[in-house]
Amino acid sequence: MEFVFYFAYGSNMLAERLQRRCRSAVVHGVAVADDYALAFSKIGQDDSGKATLVAAAGVRTHGVVFRISIDDLALLDRFEGRGRGYERWDDFSVRCASDGGKLCKAATYIASTPYLDDKLRPFDWYLDLVIHGARQHGLPPAHIEAITRTQAVIDPDPGRQQRLEALEILDLVSASGGMLSGTGPDRRRGP
Numbered sequence: 086m087e088f089v090f091y092f093a094y095g096s097n098m099l100a101e102r103l104q105r106r107c108r109s110a111v112v113h114g115v116a117v118a119d120d121y122a123l124a125f126s127k128i129g130q131d132d133s134g135k136a137t138l139v140a141a142a143g144v145r146t147h148g149v150v151f152r153i154s155i156d157d158l159a160l161l162d163r164f165e166g167r168g169r170g171y172e173r174w175d176d177f178s179v180r181c182a183s184d185g186g187k188l189c190k191a192a193t194y195i196a197s198t199p200y201l202d203d204k205l206r207p208f209d210w211y212l213d214l215v216i217h218g219a220r221q222h223g224l225p226p227a228h229i230e231a232i233t234r235t236q237a238v239i240d241p242d243p244g245r246q247q248r249l250e251a252l253e254i255l256d257l258v259s260a261s262g263g264m265l266s267g268t269g270p271d272r273r274r275g276p
Contacts, residue, residue, distance in 0.1 A: 090191035094148035095136025098218025107157035114183025127196035134205030137196035
């Protein structure tokens with residue numbers, strides 16, 4: 086089976102979320118994307134802000150590199166909406182801590198310019214996935230703090246399928262002893 090590296094910097098950093106989408110996903114290690122900033126300005130299909138990377142000289146965004154099968158990469162294209170707002174960059178350069186800080190090439194998803202809106206905010210449950218993924222992998226405290234300062238909005242649809250799936254994953258990880266406690270208000274309640 087052929088594998089590729091995938092750099093996650095948003096909700097897919099949470100291993101349990103990515104593994105539900107891509108069964109072959111295995112953590113390779115933490116990594117850094119130089120000259121890119123994390124933003125929640127990608128227009129989601131639910132009209133909320135989703136994570137993307139934007140070019141920003143001198144800025145570093147931390148994330149996680151996973152090893153996934155080529156077949157699962159095709160599945161991930163569908164989950165991420167490749168061609169509908171996100172484009173997959175197959176030769177994105179990141180510095181992998183597990184490889185001594187060497188540059189490695191990984192696939193990642195970055196929003197196309199027409200699908201960006203700086204006024205958007207992520208839904209609270211989505212931001213929780215990102216925060217928990219960052220904590221799960223021990224990303225630098227300053228990076229996690231920056232993410233936690235992101236203003237989120239409460240999802241106006243408490244029955245939204247994506248919300249319910251996210252909360253189920255967060256509950257499962259929390260029940261299994263994941264590093265998920267103490268991140269803010271209880272997101273399980275509706276607005």
